[in-house]
Amino acid sequence: MEQLKFDYPSANRWISKRAHVGIVGSGDMEVLMEPAETGSAHVSIQTSVNGFGSSWKAVLDRFFARFDGAVRIHINDAGATPGSVMLRLEQAVEVIEQ
């Protein structure tokens, strides 16, 4: 079990909705995305697979290169691959921007 935290100060667009997508099943994860009152983005991850901090950072860097919402994201992960992580994040964005 590993806890990871990342901050993205440049993501500062105001967001008003929240989203919950995904299931903590094998190879999958859940995302809770909600407005961050601090005016920038914060990500916390709880994963059952240790030692993949740099992979998480690479996926999140790429995600926040395109998404600029000031959101607080929490992820419960049961071994989602980087591709699945990106899809779940994009799915959450789809919900809050509906």
Place this chain on the structure above:
Amino acid sequence: MSVATVIPAFVTRESFIELEARDRAQALMDPGSWRELVGPFDRIESPWLPMQSIAPQSDDGCVVLKGTIAGQATVVIALEGGFQAGSIGEVSGAKMTAALDLATHDSENGRKTAAVLLLETGGVRLQEANLGLAAIAEVMASIFALRQHAPVVTVIAGTVGCFGGMSLVAGISSYILMTREARLGLNGAEVIEQESGIEEFDSSDRALIWAVFGGEQRVGMGVADELLQDDAKEIAAAVQRCLKVGLPVVHRSQQIDLYRDGIAALDTSQQIEPLTLRKNWNNKQAKTKEGSA
């Protein structure tokens, strides 16, 4: 030839099995009538799973929606089979119990509130052992209290099915609705094989598993009430029918003599075939129904 005749209804239907727990619950309720109690953003997770290096889920795999079904006040409790096989832990059990107790409280105070349980579960969450067992006992006590006032409808759609302690919960509910894909049993196939050997039960034999635990067999035996297609609308309609009928004259689990006699009459000197069992048990039930009418 119109499109409808080329594409069978089964293809164009909205599958219920393919929905996640939250979407299943919503599919049964009047649109806009419901709100979620203790949802994922309340973040009441299992404290025990992370200690065992297992990622928890923000709703602990239990979704509680309160609202109406065809105008009838109802609480829908849906277990998420994708998370830890829908197993019952301390948090998910407490959510179920609290939701059922609120329904009883409302029913006692003039607002009759029924319950619908969407059970996709392997039973007690072994990582939370005793707390899970205690939770099953509490859920059962809460159902006994509620079913004096309003019906408790269990839906087992699949594909996890309903096993272990939660099969007892299904057993004491007012009605059980199943699909052909669903399974219902106390011990699952793998548990039986592990405990009694492959000669007793081959858990890789899917035909055998469904012949024993499957929805068609369970409804055929009379231990479940209705066999439904995997169709969200059909399942919603069946739940509405149950709520409209209200409480059964006698609950299945009150018919102790019927089932005790049934078990006593089993001839275990030879292998009992699922189809024979279905025929014998169903006849017995039909007789009782005639007798009581």
